Amino acid sequence: MKQLSERIKEAAFGSLSSGQVEMVIGWQKGPLWWQSFPAFITDPGETASLIWDPFSVSNLNKYLLNEVPKKKIALFLKGCDALGFNQLLRDGRVEREKVLLFGIPCDGLVDPARVEATGLSKGLLQVKKEREELVFYYKEGQRKAPARDFYYSKCLSCRYPNPVTCDEMLGEAVPCQPLERFANVSKLEAASLEERFTYWSRHFSRCIRCFACRNVCPACSCRECIFDIAEPRWLGKAKESGETLFYHITRAYHVAGRCVDCGECARICPLGIPLAELNRKFIKDINELYGEYDAGADLDKEAPLLTFKSDDPDVSA
Amino acid sequence: MRFSYYPGCTLKTTAALLENSALKAARALGIELIEQEKWQCCGAVFPLAALEIAPFLSSVRSLAAAKDTGEKLVTICAACYHVLKRANHVMKTDRDVCTKANNYLQLPEQYRGGTEVIHYLELLRDEVGFPTLARKVKKPLTGRKIAAFYGCLLLRPPAVMQFDNAENPSIMEDFLHALGAAAVDYPYRTECCGVYLSVQNEEIVAEMVAKIINSALSHGAEAIVDACPLCHYNLLELQKKTPQGKSTLPVYYFTELLEEALDLKDKVEEKMAF
């Protein structure tokens, strides 16, 4: 892990100081043990502050949409981020030649909530990863625990831990042992209509419409989101359950066939709504109807919902 | 008005009533019906087989005799009318049969269908005229609801008989109106009464007659009138053998009503009383 951090610093310093790029987007450590924030660095001298730790979860590539580079921007991509980057590329929202990509193989990141749930967070100063274990540092000393026990659930079912695209890979490829990702979807599918409606109504009733799920999503890259447009007013402003339902269902449709299954929507949700399950239901259906398709994985493969073939199944039937 | 007249066997025997009343009325209307000398049976049925020549011959003889006088040939019996008219049609249209018939008969002059065969009803309609007839009525049959029955022989086959509109005839109703009676319209008036089967299939015929009588009754008829000795027998006799045989409907020849309306009936009875 330390070695990877070093390589990130070197890559950032190298590309900035050579003038190859005008900005590097990476991660910096915040004041608390679980805080690893996005960092935007233009001065080669500041590259030493960049880090890679088990909390570098933020997907950096959506920041590209706000930057207007003259030259290139350098970016660090985890496996899931690479899928998102490809989707932005496919949607015409980024230009490949304006970006220098450093790939980071990643076998999983730590969910601070799980650390808190075990009580290990009390007095915790710092967490580091050593091989398969996490080392928890306290004033009094340190404790160790198996790393996988603390990973985000989205990481446990990750199918692309190694970036599918990059200019330079920083680090060795990691093995991939994903858990079954549709287990929850199948369980929901088996439930009755009423049970499903209750399930989602209960979750959505907590939604505060902060739009974090949309903002973090690499498939949500519109210049102006329809939910923000005043005329026509697609989405009412009032906190009304129908409007909330409309927002989430419409968003699920908008990302259908383009969702890269990075799980960021669910991770970012401050209310813990399992939004990824909604998207995974679409992925499962698309796979069953049109054959396996992983958005962002292969740029040469036709997107099933954007192509018409005469032998497409008749979904209405 | 002078016409050749072909009576036929039935009119001289079982249907004498038909002939007597018809002739009496004719006299009253100033019509001369000259009965043909040496007339023979018309053949009774028209030979349907195209190759049969012999059954034609007696008809042709009468037709030729009428032609000699230059007069139209009048018949009163519907069956004779049917046979004579069809035989005449064949003589007119079938070269082959015509030649054969002439060869058989060895007539002084070849006969080729020149005679016009008319029925007594046509005589009343076309020669006398129903309006004239109406004027000559002395005792109008006012208030009498009478159903006319046409049967087959006058009407069919339509292309040959050309008697009236075969599916919707009106001559008998017009006749009834001329006499002052009310004509009852009912759907069975042109159906077959089945008389050709009466000799051997009485039950079938009784059923056919029942349909006709019931149809007339249900449309308000108080009597039925016909123009054919065969229908007349059938309607009169076989309605007694139908399941509803009890409520019988009086059956008249059309000439009987004519006689009555012209007020000739009493005189007959007077004569008979003498």
Add this chain to the structure above:
Amino acid sequence: MKITRDNLCSSIVKEIAEISGENVAGCYQCGKCTAACPVNTVMDILPHQVLRFLQLGLVEALLNCNTIWICASCFTCAGRCPRGVDLPGIMEALRLILLRKRGFSRIKAGVIPRVADKGMPEQALVSAFRKYTR
């Protein structure tokens, strides 16, 4: 049942055509004859079937049926036939073929006195004889 040109054009089929002067091929089996027939309920072969059997050369069945004797020659069928087929003439031909056979009479003379009542018109008796006996 085997259909051959021989039974389609047998001598008896030709004879029927000759006697009746009709071409049975003219019939296209609309069935109007049967629909119009006043005695169709008591026939064993319906009028249109008579024509169909003839088209197929199946004369034997027709010579053994009661239909040809029940036909009252009322000419309703012929008057309404859209093909101008003279079915009563064909019935007559079938009857004649039988009547021309030695010894065949549909009505025996001896029966008449039993069935004929006094009022029966001569014409009914004559026609019965003309139609049903040799």
Add this chain to the structure above:
Amino acid sequence: MKRIGVFVCWCGTNIANTVNIEAVTEAAGKMPGVVYAGNYKYMCSEIGQSKIKSAIIREKLDRFVVASCSPRMHESTFRKTAAAAGLNPYLVEIANIREHCSWVHKNKGEATAKAIALIRAAVAKAARDKELWATQIPVEHRALVIGGGIGGIQAALDIADAGFEVDLVERTPSIGGHMAQLDKTFPTLDCSACILTPKMGEAASHPKITLYTYSEVEKVDGYVGNFEATIRKKARSVDLEKCTGCGICWEKCPSRVKSEFDEALSMRKAIYIPFPQAVPNVPVIDRASCRWFTREKCGICRKTCPAGAVNFDQEDEVLQKKYGAIVVATGFDVLDLDDFGEYSYGKHPDVLTSLEFERILNSSGPTGGRLLRPSNQSPPKNVVFIQCVGSRDKSRGKPYCSKICCMYSAKHVILFKEKYPEAQAYVFYIDIRTAGKDFEEFHRRAVEEYGALYLKGSAGKVFPDGDKLLVKGVDSLSGHALEIEADMVVLATAIKAKSDAPQLARLLGISTDTHAFFMEAHPKLRPVEAHTAGIFLAGACQGPKDIPETVSQASGAAAKAIVLLSKENLLSDPCVSEVNESLCTGCLACIKVCPYSAITEKTIEEKIHGKALQRRVAEVNVALCQGCGSCTVSCRPGAVNLKGFTNEQIMAEVDAICL
């Protein structure tokens, strides 16, 4: 504030019997923006329209709603009314209270409520209507006719006679199509070649017609008035200009293959003309069976050609040409009988399809017109014709009626009996369908004069029985099961769409029905037009048809094409899509869903934070756009809007009904 008028139509009793007109008019008068509401018995009539016009002037209406029948019926009528009163025609909305309301409901109260809701939606939409203006598109004055059968020939001649250039593209080496294969034609029995070949010659020599035989249309771009087609002229390997058609080449050619034109009943050479009257009368080399091309040996044709016309090095030629109109006349195929084993087709040489029988009857056919049994070359005495082989058969064949079989089977009976008066013809049929001038009479002749025994019913099986065929069938009229010993069995095989019709449909952007026949724009009122503007249909490619029908449809299609070609400019419907570039993210999903290829990518430059930034957006070609709206639903940011049916308008309609 908008000044909206509402005009409620009774449509005689069609609407008035089910909808309370007075209540609807009163409710409409109170809707937001409505300043006038009235009703009339027939709004589309002259009187009705003048009522609208005078109300526009009197009430100073700036837009109006007609509550009447489907807009497909009278939208254009009322747009003209608006124009006549000085309003932009696109400021008119139709509320369909007939098809969507009175015709589908019985309860008057409910129907009235629904009519009011529909009008409220139309009023809400009308309030957001904007003036729209049609643009002009120039027309290319040349027509493309695809398919060189009788339909294509007729269409080409008619268009050319009107003075327009026509390119006639035919896939096979000669024009003529199926009609060239026929012997005689029903119901007049004139010789097919005698009436067809003069037309073929006329097409070939017409100064305005260019024939492209042995050629195929590979690609069609563009739109009405401005199509651009790519035509591949396949290498004939014979020079069209040099060849005199002397025939030495095909006499000498040693390769023999089955003749497609003779339905494989005879052999042709590798260098061949399909039939003696072929137009052009120039052979082609079938490279797949030619020894030179398969083994690089032989070359006899080149050596013997006195004109030096044989050219083994000839290559395919690809042309690109522009056309204003396209007539599709690609004809039909006959059904493959693999699924109909009971007829022993392919098992016994004397079981033939009707098209094969046609070749055997034909004097230029494989037997020189002598009607003989293929098995032993003897004259047939008993021939059984079986109709509806694959037609009206929804399980193994086609559910539709092939339409021509009743008539050509009667023709076959007559031609057969003319040759062999003593022979017997049997025809199994399910129904006889002879709708057409002199058709029934023709069929009756086969029955009455030629003595064919028509048997209502089908054949269950054909058994090869020695050198005979035993046909087991039924006469359902008499109720008799039958056996007929036949010398020949002729199967009236179903007609089907060309097997590659769906590909051509995709290439042209037109639609097909469930049986792959090309779809007409309206089955009754627009039977010769495809759904795509500027493309017309002729002949059996649209559905089973006989020659007279094909010819009349071809002339109809030609007339429609001529109307189009004789215009200098076309007015385009202004109800087309437009892209809001500020919202467009450049994902270009719209390009992929557009059925008319009307959307392209373009790069725009904009300034962000003082820096010039280039980005891609979608752009609509208004001439190509047909206003279907597929792009608008594919656009996630809602950047594409259909003029006249904008998202704002649709939302306003939904709100007016739901809120």
